[in-house]
Amino acid sequence: MPARKFYRRLLDPLIAIGLLYLITVLSGHVFSANHVVLAILTFLISCTVFGWSDPWRDASASNVPMLGKSIALAWMAVVVLLLFFAYVAGLFALFLQRETLIWLAITPPALLLAQIILQKASFGLHGKSMRSVIMVGVNELSVKLAERVDENPDLRMEVSGFFDDRDSSRQPEDRQVPLLGGMADIPSYVRNNNINTIFISQPISAQPRIRKLLNELQDTTASIYFLPDIYVFDLIQARFDSVAGLPVVAICESPFTGINSMVKRGSDIVLALIIQLLLLPVMLGIAIAIKSTSPGPVIFRQRRYGLDGEEIIVYKFRSMTVCEDGAQVVQATRNDQRITRVGAFLRRSSLDELPQFFNVLQGRMSIVGPRPHAVAHNELYRKKIKGYMLRHKVRPGITGWAQVNGFRGETDTLDKMEARIAYDLDYLRRWSLALDLWIIARTVGVVLKRDNAY
Structure with a gap:
């Protein structure tokens, strides 16, 4: 699926940006610096929103209305986020220009047309014949794959059934499926029914049986895939990869590798620059207030753990009469006497x-x-706390998934800290640019409520 992944993450944003440039030029206007910022925001936002929504996975080219609806909803989400950040960056006037309105209107039909053309081209390349599929082993992973195959006609696959040595009475109640036979029946069934593809979903402990089955399938032309039971582990960004040409399975990895790393770092730089420029007068005012109301430095520097557990220096405006950074650091509490008047605000x-x-x-x-x-x-x-240090597989944040879910400020019990870490690890599993933007938007509401911040 590399081509589809490339299409989801890159081609749609590039089509949208190309249309913006083309319409601006054809309208007789210069593609200005403001248009460049808009193009960058469009790329960063749509790159994830379209990859996140996956409209082409849920609707085929044969169902144009459903496909069009999926693309339209995804583009609406992109536009809403664009309007928000354009307002913050002072680019809102761009959206009132005629060529921008035309661009917003024609982009969804253009994306729909491009999707249909690509799906038709892919269909022509791969032929019209359906590939017959069987599943070896009945478990959550194999049942989920069978459901996904049934939901995606563009895969050109049809699941014939399941094979398992356990009869239906021994299958888990939540995923009982009709069986075509046991492991010993597979070779003859494959030969007699012209099976094209076999998915083996068996536990690692079944290795001898899997090896025996593979030997017996040597005289068939079926494509064989193995679905490893790695999902019994507590996974973070699990995926398949290769190192020096050898296949490996990532069990615990950072979400920020490859293009995700570029998207994350690029969005950080763009948003941080915009916010700094907008809030520079506010920061100067805060610095003057701190310096004139209490002795000590304006900026408080404290050692924290950053990416990969390495120590970093983190900056904050000083809000206390002390600057603790030793072997013991006491968290701020309600009515803490160390907090200055300006610091409390x-x-x-x-x-x-x-x-x-x-x-x-x-x-x-x-x-x-x-x-x-x-x-x-x-x-x-x-x-x-188990898994505590896994939160350092990514750079620490100014705001986070835990903070917008009620775990901001003091964590005075172990239970509260465990809940915060659970949200941090959930963020690593679920990351997307859309999730980041959603957290930023929710942070504004959390800050206005001023809960748990002492």
């Missing part, structure tokens, strides 16, 4: 975090990611 409004956008531009942090904890807290909780 800064912490409630999260304005004390604004200098961390400089950390983002330095590459030490991201706008969205697991919140960095003091080194002293890391050393404490890494021994008490």
